Amino acid sequence: MPKHRMWIGTVLLIALLLRLSALAIYGLDHLSLHSDDVGYTNGAIRLLETGMLTYKGPTEPAHFATEPTVKIMPGQPLLLAAVFLLFGSGTLGMYAAKIVMIGIGLLGIYGIYLLGRYIWGTAVGVIAAFLLAVSIEHIVTDNLLLTETPFFASLVFLVYFSVRLARERKPVHFYSLLLCYMAALMFKTTVALYPVLLLIYLLLQKYPFRLLMKQAAIAAAVMLMVLSPWWIRNYVHYHTFIPLTAGEGNPLLLGSYQGKGYPNRPPQDELMKNLKAEYANVTSFEFQKIQAEVAKQRIKLWWETDRNSFIESYAWLKPKILWKDSFYWVEIFHIKEADVHAAQWRIVKFGLLAFLLSFLLNRKGRKELFLLFSLLGYFTVVYSVYFVFGRYNEPLMPFLYLAIGVALVSIWQSLRTGLAFWRQSRSDT
Template structure:
């Protein structure tokens, strides 16, 4: 343990001891959300905050890791069919960084399980056609509360409902009045669910902090192309603040000054960094904790890059088939069905919610491109990536086994 994990352990232990949530100091914090420290505190209340408590967290996270494999299977089965779901779950189970993060006291394991539940809710709201008005109102309220839960785990989740509501307006062809009503319900329930955090922050810091006080540091980190000039995640010329909130505000101002000074000197280099460069920094390599399994690094790099390549192939195949069969879709209601029509041509011939699934990694990637992100931040979205990897694998297997439209081809392991 040599990173935020130590901060989370001390945060949870001190919270139990003093009733005040801190992080890295004795003062109250809004640098991190309260959900993960609260989970640690509950476990420490039973097992203690020493090595026994830490090991208890790891065992519980290992069980959550298994649960994420099962939820991946159920989600992908709902969107495609059983063979693709089985392969996606298998990839979740054997992908080395997925195993690694279960032993680290960081937000990834908990957030992965929570986000899988969120995806089930998004799919139900966008693709369940037989919802009564009361059920619909309840589910939109649940969406607001669930978004607050995710936001209090990771602040980056806060704005995703805006993306989803735009998708819904296109996908469900809502009357604008109904769509607006549902959006207001999401916003109101989200605000009510977040209000204890807002009140607590106002009392502690005498200012309104909606999500996190920690935006300044990732914004500043993101101004360093390829992490040049940084040593252990910082640089000697960084400003020093009087407290956490003041430091983050100074980091923000320093980041803006750096961009004003450096972008005119190297505009193309910064343009590349804030688009393709950060995208590759986040997705091209796996997350590996250096002291752990480092001897496997080359093998894990190969596995990661193979799975990402397969995912791109699966995304391209699904989008091509969705567009190529637009005439068939138009007869059933139009391209906004966001569904590859079902037949027996590869992967069950069916994939529901292609654009919905793609909107999630695109949203988080765009957000991290503004700030800073690396491979660990993407682990909760691997179920989506592996859904497309599995889709490509099953497509390939069907082709090799001689599947043809209208028939299942030869029998085999995947039939």
């Protein structure tokens, strides 16, 4: 067996054993947030029973569970529904769903390995994959029925095929890229503007303009065919054009209470309580629109009354919260949440330093480093508009692990080169 296969095989085996051990030791009830994961699960069950896509959050009115939703994309309920169709929605089905999520998590680990190996070599890919395999946060997340795991798997292969397309310009990579983009979009709409980053990257790679325009037209036609049923479904239910989702009202409103200097009259809890009481009988879609309008009024007031704190909050404090916070709400293997949270900011700072060192020490793959850094910057900007917390950095951390791998290998190669030069100088004298 080639050494590179042995290395990644070992990493994947470690990842599998850690994730299955967590599932075997802690079981279904402990490995649950009793929040969004339950919402997705119930939505999948109802999808099988009625054919209707629904979603009810943990604190939302009960009638949201029985009405069509446009708060989420259909990816996660469809994925879970497929598992429940085969194994039922009882205990067996729940374990099967978690094992499927673990499998998708392993696919994401393999994807970060492929990306690192293709650009910088096997050692970089193995380091990044190993860091992801043993990340306690990702071990837990791969045991939860959330969108983060399938979204990351789609995203990492989206980036991988983007790089291969730019370098090799083969049709198979273009269609693979397009498939991964559509898959990622089905789980999180935040990826929607990725084509802008891809365009910049392809232009930096001197991608043929005529071919670029041709493939852009094909991509637009495919996306039109794929999304048309979703648009029609949304129009039938809501009598308006909704391209992706209309669930940004709540996170936009909560985000207007994050940072410093924000208007705090009424306080957040009081405002949410009043809105739920006043609009108890409206649909989920209408309630999201109401929250969005209240959020816009608050944001406007914040800007007019304390512009400095507004800029500081959205440009610095909220991005810092996004990256400093950890997503480890379920403790396993006697590892404390406080310890993981304390390590998070150190890892992020080391990862950002790794980007700088990688760029300075390694001429190979600088344009790809730019793509990855732009990707992290893009998601930071998008998420910081809304309420931010550690869960949103979960699919992004592996790209920091990749930068760490590049930096470590670059430092090692520089030391070896320096040592060889020193030895040659001594032998010459």
